[in-house]
Each structure stands twice: as structure tokens, then as C-alpha cells.
Amino acid sequence: MTTEIRLSGSGGQGLLFIGRILAEAAGVFEGKNAVQSTSYGGQVRGGSSRSDVLISPAEEEIDFPEVMDADLLLAMNQEAADEYGGKVKQSGVVILDTTFVKQPPKTRGRIIAYPFTLKTKERLGSALPTNVVVLAVISQIGALVGKEALVRAIKKRSPKGKDEINLQALNLGFELVKTGVLQRDGDDERELH
Amino acid sequence: MSREGLLLQGNEAVSEGAIAAGVRFFAGYPITPATEISEVMARRMPELGGTFLQMEDEIASISAVLGASCGGVKAMTASSGPGLALKAEGIGYAVCAEIPCLIVNVQRTGPGVGSVTPSQQDVMQAKWGPNSDNMIISLSPASIKECFWLAIRGVNLSEKYRVPVILLSDSFLGHMSEKIDLPSPEEIETMDRPRPTVAPEKYKAYDADINGVPPLANFGEGYAVRLVGNMHNKAGDYSRNPRDFDFLINRLHNKILTNLADICAYEEVEIDGADLVIVAYGIVSRAAKAAIRLAKNQGMRVGLFRPIVLWPFPTERLAEIGKKVGGILVAEMNMGQVIREVERTTRGEVPVAGLNRIDGLLINPLDILAKLKEMG
Numbered sequence: 001m002t003t004e005i006r007l008s009g010s011g012g013q014g015l016l017f018i019g020r021i022l023a024e025a026a027g028v029f030e031g032k033n034a035v036q037s038t039s040y041g042g043q044v045r046g047g048s049s050r051s052d053v054l055i056s057p058a059e060e061e062i063d064f065p066e067v068m069d070a071d072l073l074l075a076m077n078q079e080a081a082d083e084y085g086g087k088v089k090q091s092g093v094v095i096l097d098t099t100f101v102k103q104p105p106k107t108r109g110r111i112i113a114y115p116f117t118l119k120t121k122e123r124l125g126s127a128l129p130t131n132v133v134v135l136a137v138i139s140q141i142g143a144l145v146g147k148e149a150l151v152r153a154i155k156k157r158s159p160k161g162k163d164e165i166n167l168q169a170l171n172l173g174f175e176l177v178k179t180g181v182l183q184r185d186g187d188d189e190r191e192l193h
Numbered sequence: 194m195s196r197e198g199l200l201l202q203g204n205e206a207v208s209e210g211a212i213a214a215g216v217r218f219f220a221g222y223p224i225t226p227a228t229e230i231s232e233v234m235a236r237r238m239p240e241l242g243g244t245f246l247q248m249e250d251e252i253a254s255i256s257a258v259l260g261a262s263c264g265g266v267k268a269m270t271a272s273s274g275p276g277l278a279l280k281a282e283g284i285g286y287a288v289c290a291e292i293p294c295l296i297v298n299v300q301r302t303g304p305g306v307g308s309v310t311p312s313q314q315d316v317m318q319a320k321w322g323p324n325s326d327n328m329i330i331s332l333s334p335a336s337i338k339e340c341f342w343l344a345i346r347g348v349n350l351s352e353k354y355r356v357p358v359i360l361l362s363d364s365f366l367g368h369m370s371e372k373i374d375l376p377s378p379e380e381i382e383t384m385d386r387p388r389p390t391v392a393p394e395k396y397k398a399y400d401a402d403i404n405g406v407p408p409l410a411n412f413g414e415g416y417a418v419r420l421v422g423n424m425h426n427k428a429g430d431y432s433r434n435p436r437d438f439d440f441l442i443n444r445l446h447n448k449i450l451t452n453l454a455d456i457c458a459y460e461e462v463e464i465d466g467a468d469l470v471i472v473a474y475g476i477v478s479r480a481a482k483a484a485i486r487l488a489k490n491q492g493m494r495v496g497l498f499r500p501i502v503l504w505p506f507p508t509e510r511l512a513e514i515g516k517k518v519g520g521i522l523v524a525e526m527n528m529g530q531v532i533r534e535v536e537r538t539t540r541g542e543v544p545v546a547g548l549n550r551i552d553g554l555l556i557n558p559l560d561i562l563a564k565l566k567e568m569g
Contacts, residue, residue: 024200034200036370064483065369067527081436112196131316 002056003142004067008084009076009097011047012133015184019051021135021153022145026055029149033058035065049080055144072142073109074134076117079093081105093141095134112141114182129169136173137182198374203340203366204271206227206373207297207481210344211269215375215383217243218268220257222276225292225309228300230271246353255283259292265411266349271297273364277322284357285323286422288445289353291399291407293386295347298359299367302553310553311364313475313526319359320504328446330456331359331504333474337371341503349384350456353449355406361503363526365555376550379569389416398429398477403440404447449505453470458501459510467496469565470514472535473524474500476555481524483558488565491531495565503531504563508538515539520568524548524556544568 005022007015019036027034033057039050052067070088075081077100085105090096092109099117116134121127132154139145150170158166176182201209208230219234221227228425231247238245244261248254253272272280277298287294300318302312319331330350332343347358371478380483389396389408398419401407407427410416419429424441426432449456460478462485473481476500488495498514500507515521521543523532532547539545548564550556 020200023370023372028198028200031198034372036200038364038368063479064555065365065371065479066555066557068483068558168437 001034002054002060002062003071003144004069005053005055005072005074005142005144006067006070006084006087007051007053007074007076007138008080009049009074009100010080013047013049013076015049015051015074015076017157018131018135019053021132021150021157022053022139023055024157025139025145025149025153029152030145031058031065032056033060033062035062035120037065048077050080070109072138072144073107073150075101075140077133078102085109095138095141097130097134112182114176119176120172123172124165124168126165129165131167132169133173133176136170137177140174140177198372200343200370201337201373202229202368202370203334203337204299204368205233206337207271207334207344207362207367208233208358209375210341211295211348212237212241213341213378213381214345214348214350215267216269217241218258218261218266218568219244219270220254220268221260221270221272222248222254222313224276226301226311226367227271227273227276227297229367229480230297245356245550250458251279251559252282255280255287255294255296255517258294259283259287259290262292262294263412263418267293267295267352269295269297269348271299273299273301274318275301276540277315277318277359281322281324284329284359285325285327287357288323288327288329289422291409291445292357292420293355293409294353294357295344295351296357296359297344298361300361302364302551308553309364311366311526311555312550312551312553313361313363313477313530314471314528315361316503316525316527316530321359326446328449329357329359329504330354330502331361331450332457333361333473333501333503334366335478335499335501337366337369339501340366341373341375344551345381345383346452346461349382350385353384354452354456355386355409356449357363359504361475363476379485393417397427399425399441400427401442401444404451405444406448446500452508454504457505457507457510457559459507460497460499462499464496464514464518464538466494467567468494468495468519469522470498470518471521471522471524471561471565472498472500472511472531474503476527477524480556480558480561484561487558487562491498493565500531504537505535506531508534511535511538512540515543518543520544520546522546522548522561522564522568524561524564526550526556
């Protein structure tokens with residue numbers, strides 16, 4: 001069974017980076033099959049950005065490399081939430097960063113809404129590693145990949161001098177899931193409705 | 194190099210494959226979506242004692258590659274459709290002078306300068322970009338693993354047959370990442386151009402029989418090396434003799450066409466018992482495989498024929514398949530290029546339909562499935 005993950009938002013939010021980390025952690029460090037692709041033109045700050053990751057067991061080849069119906073959708077801005085909210089499975093999960101997404105999209109999936117960017121800035125003093133916080137959250141919610149593999153991939157792919165803050169961000173993401181704050185703050189979604 | 198898993202982009206895998214095949218010279222001019230190949234080669238060539246040159250334009254890049262190859266170094270360049278249009282002059286020269294080289298085209302969308310999104314719009318350009326009855330080899334990878342292995346195959350074929358080889362990647366594949374287990378060097382077969390076995394004074398630059406590949410000496414080793422882009426005779430002298438024209442042009446074709454069993458490669462999926470067969474190549478073949486999976490769930494029997502070598506086109510096998518099935522669907526990200534070859538090959542013996550997309554987005558498995566149902 002292939003798990004389909006779509007990471008969407010704005011250029012500069014680091015979605016391509018975490019897509020590659022996720023694919024490398026699952027594919028190289030956990031021996032699964034993994035494909036990561038990107039929609040073009042989003043790498044510059046400001047434009048829309050999309051990164052798809054598909055993960056399957058080692059014995060199962062991944063054919064089509066783009067998400068058809070997402071198991072997990074991350075939307076880091078309103079436009080992305082609106083565009084991709086409808087392309088999520090019934091059993092899927094939609095993760096919204098309410099720092100930017102003010103209206104929950106129409107979707108069949110379960111919504112988890114949390115102000116990731118705001119909270120990352122509060123906790124780590126910078127909003128930049130929000131992408132890694134979200135990566136940790138997605139990995140656990142989707143049971144995609146273990147922490148050890150993520151740590152290895154982050155150490156390998158982080159720009160020089162950025163691995164420490166990225167590992168702190170990873171820990172923060174694990175903490176958010178463990179403490180149940182996402183489900184609690186997930187109540188925000190009622191306010192959103 | 195130990196066996197290790199890596200997550201590579203298509204552009205990185207092509208570069209590493211070419212390096213594994215022995216390429217030690219790269220000249221190029223930056224163009225999206227091929228630039229990462231230049232970036233990798235700029236880093237890797239000096240590490241390996243090779244040469245990286247960023248040239249002033251596309252024509253200079255192919256010219257530098259041809260010069261390097263004449264010096265005895267395996268050489269490559271990479272660009273996209275608009276760059277290949279400029280490089281056509283040099284590629285045609287390499288066809289006539291029989292200079293081995295690998296040319297990567299990471300295809301983008303549209304005529305003119307176009308745009309940077311993916312397409313398969315340069316399939317005919319690969320074959321017919323240069324003037325005249327152009328005989329080249331062109332390969333079409335569908336995965337990161339194939340980007341690596343077909344770069345090796347491309348270098349090998351270019352050396353063995355002294356012919357330019359065009360690797361047709363695309364903007365999607367070039368930037369897609371997938372896991373690949375890199376082989377150890379002893380698992381990689383590399384090939385070198387045929388070398389002269391005669392003394393320098395007896396060497397004739399184009400001495401081969403009507404189906405043959407002439408031995409190629411390096412510049413600077415005492416042989417009179419003539420690399421001639423004009424019509425020429427076996428000695429490499431400029432010629433205006435009709436018999437020389439006839440012999441040379443036939444030989445440039447025959448050296449490829451008499452070795453189709455060695456050169457052609459394709460993948461077949463569930464062809465036996467299929468009612469309909471999809472012909473798809475490169476990235477689109479993956480949508481076709483997904484569509485076959487979906488069709489199977491709905492009780493349809495659909496197969497896939499995927500040319501891995503696009504030029505020369507695998508006519509013989511496709512003609513056989515055409516006689517056995519009820520219809521062929523050619524799915525490609527252009528206005529219909531390979532469908533012409535499929536129609537030519539099957540000669541009206543089977544209905545042939547096309548599914549085309551030219552907006553820079555991938556053909557979706559559901560679109561293929563819908564078209565298959567329409568064909569019934």
C-alpha cells in the first residue's frame with residue numbers, strides 16, 4: 001500500500017527540503033520505496049510550492065509519482081488548503097498551519113489545525129524551522145518513518161550550521177504530538193468552522 | 194565505491210551515470226531544467242581529474258564536446274529543447290564525422306523559448322534536429338534508476354557505434370528524487386570506441402565496410418586523424434563523388450540498422466492476452482502502469498509497450514503486438530509525435546488512438562483509464 005503525502009504552501013517555507021528529508025529517511029534509511037517530486041517554479045520565496053512524497057513497502061514499486069488522493073495533506077497557506085483539500089482520502093488527514101490558513105477547506109479528511117509557524121517562533125526564537133516541526137508531526141500522524149531515520153536525514157541534508165536548530169525543531173514536533181496539544185488546539189478548528 | 198542507497202534527482206543520476214561510464218569532459222551552457230547536471234559536473238569533474246567548461250553559448254558547448262571526444266576523452270553536454278535547437282549544427286557534424294558524445298535533453302514545454310515545465314515535445318527534434326537523413330540513437334528513462342543506467346548505456350552506445358546519443362529526460366524526471374542503489378564499478382560494463390590496429394602510416398580515417406564502424410585514433414598519437422563533416426571517402430578526403438556519398442550515407446545508417454538487436458530496448462507489461470495496449474515512454478509510462486493497475490481492478494485487460502530506446506524505433510516488435518491486440522493507445526506529453534511511428538509501424542492493422550497533454554502537467558492515470566474505456 002502506497003502512502004501519498006502532499007506538502008503544499010508558499011515558496012520559501014521549506015517544503016521541498018522536508019519532502020526530500022522524508023523521502024530519504026523512508027527510502028534510504030528505512031529501506032522502503034520513496035519518490036519525491038515538486039511542482040515547478042515554487043522554489044523562490046513567495047510563489048506557490050508543492051512537494052509530493054510517496055512511500056511504499058520495499059517489495060512494492062511506486063508507479064505514478066504524483067499524489068492522486070492524499071493520505072496526508074499539509075497546507076501552509078490558504079490557497080494550498082483550498083486547492084488540495086478536495087483531493088484527500090476519506091481516511092486522510094489534513095494538517096493546517098493556522099498562522100496562515102484562516103478558513104478550513106472543504107475536505108473528506110480529518111483536520112488538525114495548529115499555528116505551527118507562530119508556535120515555532122515562540123518556542124525556538126525563529127519561524128524558519130517550522131517546516132521541520134511539521135515534518136515531525138506528519139511522520140508520526142501518518143506512521144511514516146521513525147525518528148532515528150529522520151535525524152540521520154536531517155544531519156545529512158541540513159545546510160552547514162543549521163542541523164542543530166533543525167534537530168531542536170524535530171524534537172518540538174515530537175513533543176507536540178506526544179503532549180496531545182495538537183488534538184487540544186485542534187479545537188481551534190471548531191472556531192474556524 | 195561501496196553499495197549504498199542514495200536519494201538522487203534525475204539530473205544528479207544522469208550525471209553520476211555518465212561519470213560511471215567514464216565521461217571526464219563536460220561543456221555546457223546553463224538552462225533550466227538541465228542546470229543541475231552542469232552543477233554536479235562542475236563539482237565532480239575536478240575531483241576526478243576531468244574537465245568542466247561553462248561555455249559562452251550552446252553551439253560552443255557542443256563544439257567543445259566534439260573537440261574533447263576527438264582528443265580521446267568521453268565527453269558530454271546537457272541542455273533543454275531551445276539549447277538543442279542551437280546544438281543541432283554540432284550534432285549533425287558529429288553524425289557525419291562519427292564523433293562519440295552523450296547529449297542530455299531535459300525537455301521543457303513549448304516552441305520558441307517555451308517554459309520550464311515538463312514535456313515530451315522534443316522526441317522528433319532528437320531524431321530530426323540536424324539536417325539531412327539523420328541517424329542517431331535516443332534513449333528515454335522513466336525512473337531515477339534508469340537515468341543512471343541509461344546514461345551509462347548512452348555513453349557505451351555512442352562509443353561503440355561512433356554516434357551521438359541523445360538522452361531524453363524531462364523537467365519532471367530531472368527534478369524528481371528517488372532511491373537508487375549505486376552499483377560497484379565492477380558491476381558496470383563500459384565500452385570504448387574501436388581503435389586502429391594498423392600502423393599510423395596505414396591508417397585511413399573512415400576505413401570500414403558498408404555496415405561497419407571505422408576505428409578512431411586520438412589526435413596527437415601519430416595517426417593522420419581526419420574528422421570530416423563534409424561528404425568524404427574512406428581516407429577522409431573531401432569528396433564530390435556520388436559513389437562516396439552513397440556509400441557514406443548508407444554506412445552511417447547501416448552501422449545502426451544492422452545492429453538493432455544490440456541497440457533496441459523496450460519493456461513489456463502484461464502484453465499477452467491484453468485487449469488494448471498502451472504505448473508510453475519516459476515519465477508517462479508510470480501513469481500508464483498505474484492506469485493498467487486501475488483497469489485490471491475493473492476487469493479490463495490492458496498491457497504496456499514502453500520503448501526504452503526511442504530511436505531507432507522498435508518497429509519489429511511493435512508490429513507483432515499490433516497484430517494481436519484490439520487497439521493501441523499512445524499516451525505522450527506532446528501533440529502526437531511517437532503516434533506517427535506507431536501508425537507507420539502498424540500500417541492500419543489495428544486502431545491507434547492518441548492521448549496528449551501539452552500544458553506542462555503530467556498525464557494522469559485517470560485520463561488514460563477514461564480513454565481506454567472510450568476505446569472499449
